[in-house]
Amino acid sequence: MSLVILEAIKTILAYLLSIQIMYGFLILILGNVMSNFYSAAIFQEPSNVFQKSSNVFMALTIGSGYMINLKLMKYSWFIRKVLFLLALIIQGILSIIIYQVVYGSLKILFY
Numbered sequence: 001m002s003l004v005i006l007e008a009i010k011t012i013l014a015y016l017l018s019i020q021i022m023y024g025f026l027i028l029i030l031g032n033v034m035s036n037f038y039s040a041a042i043f044q045e046p047s048n049v050f051q052k053s054s055n056v057f058m059a060l061t062i063g064s065g066y067m068i069n070l071k072l073m074k075y076s077w078f079i080r081k082v083l084f085l086l087a088l089i090i091q092g093i094l095s096i097i098i099y100q101v102v103y104g105s106l107k108i109l110f111y
Helices: 002-030 032-041 049-071 077-110
Strands: none
Touching (some): 002 077, 032 049, 049 077
16 A cells, blocks of 8 residues: 555656646746736635635646746846746756655655
8 A cells, every 4th residue: 555655646746846847848938828827827816715725736736937937037038038947957957856855755664
């Protein structure tokens, strides 16, 4: 049973980290189209539990690219794209490290 739980956690973690990076690359390529999609999908001032949980789900799955893009909006278009690409490369490296650390520690706990 513990191997099934380990594989499920490993798969969910890999999906979450890779979806974050892929959505970031979509923002890099498509720009405002994907940023506007994220802005339309979240509730600006959530008033109930459903809206708050929806915002948390969106932030966990595709929120990092949008947040990085917001921070880089003060730069010119070319500089913003270069910095965003650099941020995505760093995020990819950090995602691999996070995946290995979490998976390694879970492997130690479940084996």
